[in-house]
Amino acid sequence: MNIYVCIKQVPDTETKIKLNPNQSGIDTTGIKWIVSPYDEFAVEEALRLKEKNPGSTVTVLSAGPSRVIEAIRTALATGADQGIHIEIPETADNHLTAKALAGALKKETQVDLIFTGKEAIDDGASQVSQLVAEYLHLPCVSVVNSIQYGNQTVQCKREIEGGSIEILESSMPVLIAAQKGLNEPRYASLPNILKAKKKEVKSLKLGDIGVSEADQKIRYKNFQLPPPKQAGKKISGDPTAQAKELVRILHAEAKVV
């Protein structure tokens, strides 16, 4: 089985985000980059599937500036077999990213399954997985927290509104976007970390896969940080007075009612 995982490199969850001087993006200096946590579920699922189906290979793809190779190496250290890096600019949007990933996947001889995270934790857009499936004309199931593998089919469970569970069946190949709960990602063992340094990471340019920067649909103009958190306000007085004051604040200050 040829299993593919698309991952994104994002700033660590504890990072204090700062903007660059002209506010056209975030200031990347000193950022500790990690594999987006939902993508870790995707990698883990691929590895478990591979372990159950000897002879399978797991290939990890990531599109981005050259720093994302480090994220690919992290995934290789957990046991993935090889990596593909597609060079796109820091300022790429979801469309260009998805085109790049789909372009690289099209060049592969046989794709049986693609895993991604349900969203990246930096922009939280939840776009790329569906777009990749679309560009590849493949079915896509997103926000999946349990998968049963059949012969050339998969049965996916996803939680929907109201706590119900939706069960979807799809033929393979299919793109599955992982939700938390799908599995517990492993911690890379040292022999695998050391081996990962020697595993192959193929590098592709947009030109190699017939995509161009003109495929970008969104250009970012300006970034702003959310206003700093204000100290809480304590409303005192008897319950009636408190309720009145609360309504006044919501109306006059917060302007939400």
Next chain:
Amino acid sequence: MTWQAIVFLFVSSLAFGYSGYRFSLLLKMMSRQQGKALRLDRIPERIITTIANVLGQRAVLEKKAAGMMHATIFWGFLVITIGTVEQFVTTVYPPAHFEFIGPIAYSVLVWIQDIFTLAVLLAVSYACYRRYILRPEGLGKSKDAAIVLTLTGSLMVSILLMNGFRILGESPWWMEMMPISHRIASFLGRWGFSPELCLNLSTFFKWVHMLIVLGFSVYIPSSKHLHILAAGPNTFFKTLDREKGMKPINFENESVQQYGASKITDMSWKDTLDLYSCTECGRCQDLCPAYNTQKPLTPKMLILDLKSNLYRNQDKILAGKYDEVSSVIDTQVTDDVIWSCTSCRACEIACPVFIEHTDKIYDIRRNLVMMESRFPAEVQPVFKNMENNATPWAFSSADRANWAEGLSIQTMAQNPEIDVLLWVGCAGSYDDRNKKVLRAFASLLKKAGVKFAILGTEEKCTGDPARRIGNEYLYQTLAKDNIEVLNKYQVKKIVTACPHCFNTIKNEYKDFGGNYEVFHHSEFIAKLITEGKIKPTKTVEETVTFHDSCYLGRWNNIYDQPRSVLKSLPAINLVEMKSHHDQSLCCGAGGGRMWMEETLGKRINVARTEQALASNASIVASSCPFCMTMITDGVKTQEMQDKVKVMDIAELIDQATPS
């Protein structure tokens, strides 16, 4: 040649041949171990230590009654063995009597032997009384012990009967020097046996004695009495310093494929010698916090289980079939056993034969973590945080120096002209309670006029939690980063309020090129007080008890400095808990347990807090951020937070010191 000589030579060559063969197998197994341990430095010191502890029985005598009992049997064994050798020699060749050493020396020798025969008999009786009537928990049940006590007792009785009958039969001049045997003779004399019969009976008991001795030699290699031979060398090769760092792994060496111990053969020959040396005395278990709170770990059983693992694999080891050797983790040594250890080192300090339990536990953890990624699930985010943010907790490294806001403390980058670097540590940087401790300590340093700085956001976790949990690779990454920064600023002196940071920077960073003079804040404050730079004047009319941190006390032998710091507080009433100094009970946080759930048995911090509350102190003084957290939690669990405060020694001194 007499019939006696012929029979003796035959029987003894069988016995010694068999035991010699068994010993050679044991030695061979030791030499087949794959792990490294080379301890041939500081020979004179090793000799002195060995003499003090083997001949002098120093460590054994740490326990009064049981120690005296053992020492008596041991010393008796030494002098009586001289007699036994004489017996063997004269049986083969009668003229080779030891009388040649001169009448006076020989008289003294037989007198001592005679006295010790009785003394050993009394000691054996006490041992039986202790084992079968008092029954201390640590001893447990032991078939070996029953056999050996019976044999030792019989040996002494056979000597007395042999001598008693001989006195009645012929009584050579030197037997006058045997007061005990004379008493026995006069007792035996009542039956009025003929001198000839008496001589025959004496010969009979001589044979009983010799056969028991030979039986002993056959029995020793497979029993706990192997310690008779192993404990001496084990003492000689022991880690000499109290401050021992964990042995580093060289990850550059590509020929190494196995990190840590997955099999008994991955350990070193010294670990095997440790296993051979165990006397099953249970002293380690008596003090183990894990055992005492019903965790599955007992250091004594760990050693015995590893020993049986070794013996189970004997054939494969001797045949060099390492691949077939079974895992060190089995039904006895389970994952839970290995994760229960707080690395408090109480076991090692208590062990009379210097067995190093923690080395083995760490070695097994290293394999589980680095080779198998197998550890309690809650540890994974800890590793990730350390990798990504250089702290075990989920905080940003950018916020590391926030605790110092408003205190106008300079960083090394701002001002490298300092007396000492203040190493803050992760708890001091991020934990709200411990931030206050750091602020108090910084305030004290200012009051004393000490020029200091911090690394600020350039400081990283020392890596200690990763190392104790078994992630040596992550530890070395962090340690090397820190050493690079410290060396960049040419730091010479470091002070820290965290015993874990203290221990690893002081004792372990030197393996990676970090050599500094490192002080724990208790030492530093004690020094400032002696030098008169800090004068606590405000009276503290409280009863205070000091909780020893394992990494300060047992790992670094610092017991007095924090106490002397506390005693400098006017009007303080310093009391000790039930266990203190090197017998102290761990708070439960060491060995990475700070970051693991404690689901088995009673909580260790609660057990320790109960001791603290029983001391009736109104303040529990701590000198470690993790102890602070654990005891504070313990006090809350007991709902005593309104009556009992947990404070760091720096806070107490700072409060009492005017600016």
